[in-house]
Amino acid sequence: MMELKSILEAILFSAQHPLTTKDLRDLLASAAEKSEEPTPKEFKKVSPDTITETLEQLAREHDQLGRSYRLMCVAGAWQFASQPDYAPWIKALVGHKIRPPRLSQPALETLAIIAYRQPLTRAEIEQIRGVAVDGVMQTLLERGLVEQTGRAEVPGRPNTYGTTTQFLEYFGLGGLEDLPAADELRRIPIQKPETLLTADHQGLATAPPEAISVESQEAVSAADNDAAAPANATRQQSINPPSPSPA
DSSP states (O other): OOOOHHHHHHHHHHHHSEEHHHHHHHHHHHHHHHOOOHHHHHHHHHOOHHHHHHHHHHHHHHHHHHHHHHEEETTTTEEEEOOGGGHHHHHHHHHOOOOOOOHHHHHHHHHHHHHHHHEEEEEHHHHSSSSOHHHHHHHHHHTTEEEEEEESSSTTTTEEEEEEEHHHHHEEESSSGGSSHHHHHHHHHOOOSSEEEEEEETTEEEEEEGGHHHHHHHHHHHHHHHHHHHHHHHHHHHSSSSOOOOO
């Protein structure tokens, strides 16, 4: 009896582009309707969950066998891809693909904020980063890594932004749930701080208000007191001038 695992493997091996679980389910249904053989009809109503579980099992088997290729899910679509170790020979076969320039550090910081906190407005991004992001946002929009997702329910109804499918493909992610854990970034409240203190706070350009330590606050207060001391002394002298020395 033919297994679903082998059928999916044959489809993906022959496909010229990645296929989603829905694509595979539609193919199974289409084959059942068009074929007069009984076997395809057995897989006409396979559930998406069953397809996903079968693909994950197939991917694990390929990894265990140590093949030169692997089955992977990127942006919700499944495909076979060669292992990175074989890149020199694959490049010699198909040639070098011109890749766009690497993203700058400010662009990566901004993209990380959007990925973990989406949807959010440009003003909210700037509150977290502590700097203007106009140029960086334009770059991310042009590269197709970020897109407008709607409008915020606040006065002026500014645009909100989120990541795209191309963002998942760029970083080789199956979905946003595959992003590395960054609970602290998610917990940073979006509010306009009174002052912006530059700090190395988990890769952010600017530390949020709650990241300012008690020691930092005490240091600022001490500096204020030291700066005010000369003025207080002068003012005291003007109120109580020194007594003239005896002749």
